[in-house]
Amino acid sequence: xxxxxxxxxxxxxxxxxxxxxxSGGRTRIALTDAEKAGRDQLVRxxxxxxxxxxVDQIGNIFGTLPAANVGADARPLMLGSHIDTVxxxxxxxxxxxxxxxxxxxRAFRQAGVLPPRPITVAAFSNEEGVRYQPDMMGxxxxxxxxxxxAALDSIGTDGTRLGDELLRIGYxxxxxxxxxxxxxxxELHIEQGPVLEAEGVQIGAVANLQGISWQQLTIQGKANxxxxxxxxxxxxxxxxxxxxxxxVRQLAAQSGTTLATVGSLHFEPDxxxxxxxxxxxxxxxxxxxxxxxxxxxxxxxxxLALLEQQEQVRIHSERLARFEPVPFAEPLxxxxxxxxxxxxxxxxxxTSGAGHDAQMxxxxxxxxxxxxxxxxxxxHNPREHTDDAQLLQGAQVLLDVVLxxxxx
Amino acid sequence: xxxxxxxxxxxxxxxxxxxxxxSGGRTRIALTDAEKAGRDQLVRxxxxxxxxxxVDQIGNIFGTLPAANVGADARPLMLGSHIDTVxxxxxxxxxxxxxxxxxxxRAFRQAGVLPPRPITVAAFSNEEGVRYQPDMMGxxxxxxxxxxxAALDSIGTDGTRLGDELLRIGYxxxxxxxxxxxxxxxELHIEQGPVLEAEGVQIGAVANLQGISWQQLTIQGKANxxxxxxxxxxxxxxxxxxxxxxxVRQLAAQSGTTLATVGSLHFEPDxxxxxxxxxxxxxxxxxxxxxxxxxxxxxxxxxLALLEQQEQVRIHSERLARFEPVPFAEPLxxxxxxxxxxxxxxxxxxTSGAGHDAQMxxxxxxxxxxxxxxxxxxxHNPREHTDDAQLLQGAQVLLDVVLxxxxx
Ligand SMILES: NC(=O)NCCC(=O)O
Ligand SMILES: NC(=O)NCCC(=O)O
Numbered sequence: 056x057x058x059x060x061x062x063x064x065x066x067x068x069x070x071x072x073x074x075x076x077x078s079g080g081r082t083r084i085a086l087t088d089a090e091k092a093g094r095d096q097l098v099r100x101x102x103x104x105x106x107x108x109x110v111d112q113i114g115n116i117f118g119t120l121p122a123a124n125v126g127a128d129a130r131p132l133m134l135g136s137h138i139d140t141v142x143x144x145x146x147x148x149x150x151x152x153x154x155x156x157x158x159x160x161r162a163f164r165q166a167g168v169l170p171p172r173p174i175t176v177a178a179f180s181n182e183e184g185v186r187y188q189p190d191m192m193g194x195x196x197x198x199x200x201x202x203x204x205a206a207l208d209s210i211g212t213d214g215t216r217l218g219d220e221l222l223r224i225g226y227x228x229x230x231x232x233x234x235x236x237x238x239x240x241x242e243l244h245i246e247q248g249p250v251l252e253a254e255g256v257q258i259g260a261v262a263n264l265q266g267i268s269w270q271q272l273t274i275q276g277k278a279n280x281x282x283x284x285x286x287x288x289x290x291x292x293x294x295x296x297x298x299x300x301x302x303v304r305q306l307a308a309q310s311g312t313t314l315a316t317v318g319s320l321h322f323e324p325d326x327x328x329x330x331x332x333x334x335x336x337x338x339x340x341x342x343x344x345x346x347x348x349x350x351x352x353x354x355x356x357x358x359l360a361l362l363e364q365q366e367q368v369r370i371h372s373e374r375l376a377r378f379e380p381v382p383f384a385e386p387l388x389x390x391x392x393x394x395x396x397x398x399x400x401x402x403x404x405x406t407s408g409a410g411h412d413a414q415m416x417x418x419x420x421x422x423x424x425x426x427x428x429x430x431x432x433x434x435h436n437p438r439e440h441t442d443d444a445q446l447l448q449g450a451q452v453l454l455d456v457v458l459x460x461x462x463x
Numbered sequence: 464x465x466x467x468x469x470x471x472x473x474x475x476x477x478x479x480x481x482x483x484x485x486s487g488g489r490t491r492i493a494l495t496d497a498e499k500a501g502r503d504q505l506v507r508x509x510x511x512x513x514x515x516x517x518v519d520q521i522g523n524i525f526g527t528l529p530a531a532n533v534g535a536d537a538r539p540l541m542l543g544s545h546i547d548t549v550x551x552x553x554x555x556x557x558x559x560x561x562x563x564x565x566x567x568x569r570a571f572r573q574a575g576v577l578p579p580r581p582i583t584v585a586a587f588s589n590e591e592g593v594r595y596q597p598d599m600m601g602x603x604x605x606x607x608x609x610x611x612x613a614a615l616d617s618i619g620t621d622g623t624r625l626g627d628e629l630l631r632i633g634y635x636x637x638x639x640x641x642x643x644x645x646x647x648x649x650e651l652h653i654e655q656g657p658v659l660e661a662e663g664v665q666i667g668a669v670a671n672l673q674g675i676s677w678q679q680l681t682i683q684g685k686a687n688x689x690x691x692x693x694x695x696x697x698x699x700x701x702x703x704x705x706x707x708x709x710x711v712r713q714l715a716a717q718s719g720t721t722l723a724t725v726g727s728l729h730f731e732p733d734x735x736x737x738x739x740x741x742x743x744x745x746x747x748x749x750x751x752x753x754x755x756x757x758x759x760x761x762x763x764x765x766x767l768a769l770l771e772q773q774e775q776v777r778i779h780s781e782r783l784a785r786f787e788p789v790p791f792a793e794p795l796x797x798x799x800x801x802x803x804x805x806x807x808x809x810x811x812x813x814t815s816g817a818g819h820d821a822q823m824x825x826x827x828x829x830x831x832x833x834x835x836x837x838x839x840x841x842x843h844n845p846r847e848h849t850d851d852a853q854l855l856q857g858a859q860v861l862l863d864v865v866l867x868x869x870x871x
Contacts (some may be wrong), residue, residue, distance in 0.1 A: 093507050094867035248691030267690070269735060280842055281747045282675065283656030283816035286715045288840070293725055300705030307694050315691035316699055318735045325727045325776035327677060327745040327783070329843065337735040339689045375735070432696075434688055435737065 057454050058165065059447045062158040062219070064102060069093060069154065070137065070146030075090075080143035080437030083182035085216065086114070091224035093138050097153065097178055101380060103462040104160055106176070108431055109235075110228025113181040113196045113206055113463035114221045117235055120160045123169035130391030131436065132170070132460060133420070134159060134453070135177030135412055137245060141185050141310070143300045145439025151427075153178045153242045159457050172238060179412045180226075186211040189376050194415035196232050203232045233419075239387060239460060240422040242413040243453045250405060258452055259426030259446065260391040264407040265314075265343040266454050270350055272299065272359070273399040276368040278332035293322050293331030295366045302358050303338060313340040313351045314408070331392050343380050343406045358459040382412045384421030387456070391425050394455035400448055409434075425452055465854045465862050466573065468642030470566040473508060473613055474854070477501060477546065477562065488551035488845035494522070494625065495502070496689045499632035502544050505561065512568055514584070517665035518636025518645075521604045521614055522588040525643055529566045540578070540868060541645035541808040542567060542861070543585030543820055544652060546600070549593050553847025555854075559835075560651045561586045563858040566571045567865050578869050580646060584758050587820045588634075594619040597784045602820035606827045611640045616692040641827075647795060647868060648830040650837060651861045652847050657840030658813060664853035665808040665853065666797040666860055667834030672815040672822045673722075673751040674788035676760055677744065680707065680767070683777040686732060686740035698775045701730050701739035706774075710766050714759055722816065751814045762788050789822045792829030796863070799833050802863035808856055817842075833860055 073089035074081040077279075079213040083090040094116060101108050102120030119131060136152025156176035163170060179197065185211040195201045209219030229243025246252075251259050276292030303315035316339040323333040338355065343350035359370045389402065394403035405426065413424045419452045427449035430440040481489040481497035491498040502524060509516050509526030517525045527539060544560025564584035565574060571578060585775065587605065592598025595617040603609045613628030629635040654660075659667050684700030711723035725746040731741040750756035767778045794811065803810035815822075824830045835857035838848040 066753075111658070164836055246691065247688050249693070254529055278844065279725055279840065280655050281656065282673070282722065282749055282818065283842070284722075285657070285838060286712070287723060288657060291712075291724075293728060294708060297705035297708030297725070297728075300702055301709050304702050304705075305693070314690065314692075314694060316738055317705070318689055318700075318730070318737050318739060319731050319733045320701060321733075322726070322728050322730060325729075327726045328724070329726050330724055331726060339736055341690055382825065409688060432687065432692060434691075436686065441536070445683060 057158055057160060057451050059445065061161065061451070062154055062450055063443055063446065065154045066134065066146055066150060069096060069150050071094060075143065078143050080162045080435050081140060081146065082142050082144065083140045084142065084185045085139040085187065086184065086220040086224055088224070090139050091226070094226060094280065097138060098435065100157055103347060104157065104164055104259070106160065109230045110211035110226055111230035111234070112203055112232045113193050114226040114228060115193045115197060116178040117175050119173050119175045120163060121169060122173045123171060128172060128238065129174035130177035130236055130238035132457060133175045133177055135179060135240065135416070137179045137182035137191045137412060139181055139183050139281050141183050141435045142391065143437055144435060145437060146318045147439055148247065148434055149182055151245060152354050153157045155243045156455050158450050159454050164214040172461065174457070175235060175237065176185050181410055186213065188216045191410055191412055191415050194412035198415040198418040199233055200415060202420060206208065215323035219340065237420045239417065240413060240416040240420045241425070241453060241456060242411060243425045244411060245434065246426040246429045248429060249408050251426060251428035252430060252432065254403065257448055258391070258395040258402040260388050260395070260402055260406045261389050261407050261424035262383055262404045263343055263427055265341045265382040266345055266348040267376060267378045267410055268340040268348060270336060270338050271373045271375055273371045274334040274368050276330070276332055279330045281328040281330055284330060289330055290367045291330050292368055294336040294367050295362050295370070298318060298334050303355065307353055310328055310347065310351065312342050314345065315339070319347055341408065344377050348380070367396055378410065378414060383417060383423040387421055387423035389424060389458055390456050391430065391452060394452045394459065397455065398451060400452065412434060425449055464570060465566055465859050466569050466857065468771060469569065470562055470858055471851055471854065473565065474554055477504060477558050480504060483551065486845050489548060489554065490550050490552065491546065491548045492550065493547040493591065493595065494628040494632055496632070499548050499634070502634060505546060505825055508565055509584070512565065512572055514568065518634055519638035520603050520636060520640045521609055521643070522636065523584040523601045523605060525583050526591060527581050527583045528571060530576065530581045531579060536646065538644055538646035539581035539583035540865060541583045543587060543824070544650050545587045545590030545820060547589055549590050549591050549843045551845055552843060553845060555653045555847055555849055556655065556842055557590060559653060559854065563651045563861050566682050566780065566858050567862050570732070570862055574643035578808055580869065582865070583643060583645065590820055594621065595620040595625045599818055599823050605719070606823040608826060609643055610825060614697045628827050630849045643825065645828045646823060648824040648828045649795065649831045649833070649861060649864060650819060651857050652704065652819060653842065653847070654834040654837045655817050655842035656837060659834060659836035660838060660840065662811065663813045665856055666799070666803040666810040667813045668796050668803070668810055669815050669832035669834055670796045671751055672789040674747045674753055674756040675784060675786045675818055676748040676756055676781040677785070679781045679783055681779045682742040682744060684740055685736045689736040689738055692738060695845045697738055699738050700742040700776055703774045703776050703778070704728060704742035704744050705771050706770060707744065711763065714762055718755065718759065720750050720752065720755055722797070723747070727867045749816065753787050757856045766811055786818065786822060789825045791825060791831040795829055795831035798864050798867055799831060799860060802860045802867065805863065806859060808860065833857055
């Protein structure tokens with residue numbers, strides 16, 4: 056029996072930490088004072104449930120409910136997500152999954168039952184990657200995808216060193232990074248996209264997570280006077296950047312599965328009557344299929360070579376992130392579908408468009424995710440919203456899947 | 464007989480004021496301390512030539528050589544340009560024309576002759592428009608195209624009020640703006656474009672100045688997650704901006720006479736994995752023919768309406784500047800051709816691509832311009848360059864034209 060009231064109350068209480076009354080959002084960027092306050096609150100709630108609280112060297116927080124008896128396999132069933140936020144965020148992204156994990160553990164405590172294997176609730180450091188890149192850093196380090204020292208040495212957009220900030224807020228833990236290898240990993244999350252709501256479906260059984268390719272392109276052209284330079288003599292870095300934006304849009308439209316976004320773009324010198332000397336832009340390409348993602352990357356490379364010729368500019372590409380598509384563990388995905396069906400909830404298999412900690416954890420354990428609808432598909436925004444009833448349905452499915460995995 | 468040494472020496476000396484040793488450029492943005500130092504130097508040189516120095520209410524500086532006798536027509540022949548610069552500029556843009564005006568007057572002083580009508584050398588305020596818009600402000604006010612009070616109330620990019628800065632540097636003059644109406648106006652300037660050099664021509668007889676249309680477009684789209692938002696549900700302000708950049712490039716290519724430039728572009732929130740909610744861009748359209756310029760503006764308006772439909776975004780357009788094409792006075796243009804031919808210099812009629820003070824002065828007097836080649840067509844850049852011999856050729860042609868207009 057799920058204690059829904061406590062879950063909703065904790066979501067609201069955590070959502071108050073770092074809140075901005077004016078915008079209605081909250082800001083708990085990883086390893087800031089506000090996020091430390093969120094961590095402290097989470098740890099208190101873990102202690103109230105009498106969990107074993109451990110913090111590892113990258114600041115990941117683990118709260119473990121021990122097994123009934125010390126069996127052969129001490130590897131826990133892990134329920135995780137994150138509690139850091141972007142700037143001016145909603146209350147659900149990340150927090151919902153961590154607090155639903157606590158709700159699962161609470162159900163055990165309230166029933167006075169211990170599970171046949173430990174259950175660990177995990178809050179991973181710096182999922183959002185706002186101040187320190189890459190995003191999903193805590194789970195990436197945990198899964199062995201990024202050396203601890205490299206992560207600690209990350210320099211933030213504000214010039215701080217991640218390891219120093221961890222120490223400053225008191226979350227540079229002793230537990231060796233990566234030491235808790237889960238038996239299985241589950242993550243409950245809001246969809247952050249429009250699909251479930253648009254189709255009127257209550258539960259998403261996330262079968263896979265698409266590949267993500269991030270690069271930064273720097274275009275070197277030649278500044279010159281907008282009024283005196285004939286069109287055919289221009290080496291316009293701004294035009295080349297715009298041509299790339301429209302090219303990737305076309306690429307995505309033709310593919311049907313690839314998503315392409317240019318979210319960031321800067322001109323230099325950025326003056327009305329000067330042809331841009333330089334342009335810097337980001338390209339975010341995603342596809343559930345690795346070969347299709349590679350084809351999109353190749354098509355872009357070919358286009359850049361063409362553009363260098365046509366406009367006589369130089370284009371430099373720097374990789375910012377590259378994650379292959381992740382298929383989740385079929386038995387877990389099927390379990391989510393069964394659990395939803397057993398509760399009479401509509402459910403569909405789907406692909407996660409956003410990156411999540413589950414994507415990293417899938418490297419070291421069978422993993423899956425459960426989605427609930429996001430109103431309007433909106434996230435990273437104070438207007439992020441999911442109805443309470445839907446939040447409770449998701450948590451119930453999580454509890455049901457946990458019980459099946461532990462006792463079936 | 465032109466005193467070329469003094470002209471070249473003064474160009475170099477003025478170019479030292481506000482100089483940055485590292486970049487090789489100089490920065491004398493209108494009404495800053497550095498520009499005040501430039502003004503003080505110019506006024507000293509005018510006083511050395513025993514000219515009547517007057518400063519008007521918008522800070523334009525006039526140095527007048529009186530006529531031989533007080534005749535019926537006291538309207539001067541005016542030789543003008545500007546001494547303010549962009550950031551990190553060359554030494555020639557503007558200064559060359561003003562100092563060549565002094566060289567013409569010096570020739571009279573050295574010959575001990577006074578002209579049949581006054582000769583006024585003018586340095587107009589804020590031609591570049593870097594800190595206060597619009598550009599060519601001093602000559603625009605002088606020609607009655609902008610009310611004095613509106614100009615004085617201009618707020619700069621640094622938050623200062625133009626009138627306050629004029630007072631601060633001691634150049635808020637007493638002379639009523641617009642009171643000196645010239646009989647004819649001549650402006651010698653570097654081309655700032657590649658045509659003369661590319662064709663190996665020594666002198667440009669500028670027959671007209673193209674129309675200039677500046678607007679700022681603000682696009683309102685909808686921010687959303689780059690990983691979860693299907694392509695067909697996007698309202699991507701960044702994509703719309705890029706589509707406009709490529710559209711105006713195509714427009715210019717098809718027209719053959721229209722120039723189109725997007726020099727400034729900004730996204731919000733400008734994050735790699737967020738679809739831009741907002742984009743702001745400038746559009747600079749130019750054409751020597753008013754009806755063709757209007758056709759380009761109309762084609763852009765039509766395209767914006769289409770784009771609003773296609774991408775479901777809102778686009779707001781704000782005019783920043785609009786000047787019709789200016790035909791210069793045929794007798795003066797022909798005089799420049801004759802003067803060049805008489806000196807054995809190659810010459811071609813041409814259109815000025817850049818805006819100049821002559822464009823404003825043409826509203827109140829017959830006006831024309833003389834161009835000399837710009838190396839590589841480069842300007843607004845420390846690498847701006849014209850060979851000394853070419854600078855002297857231009858000044859000689861200016862003197863010859865002045866003599867013809869005064870004595871023929
Ligand atoms: N869940 C989430 O918003 N992750 C950020 C990484 C991404 O862009 O997908
Ligand atoms: N001469 C010059 O660069 N004027 C600035 C105005 C423009 O033409 O863009």
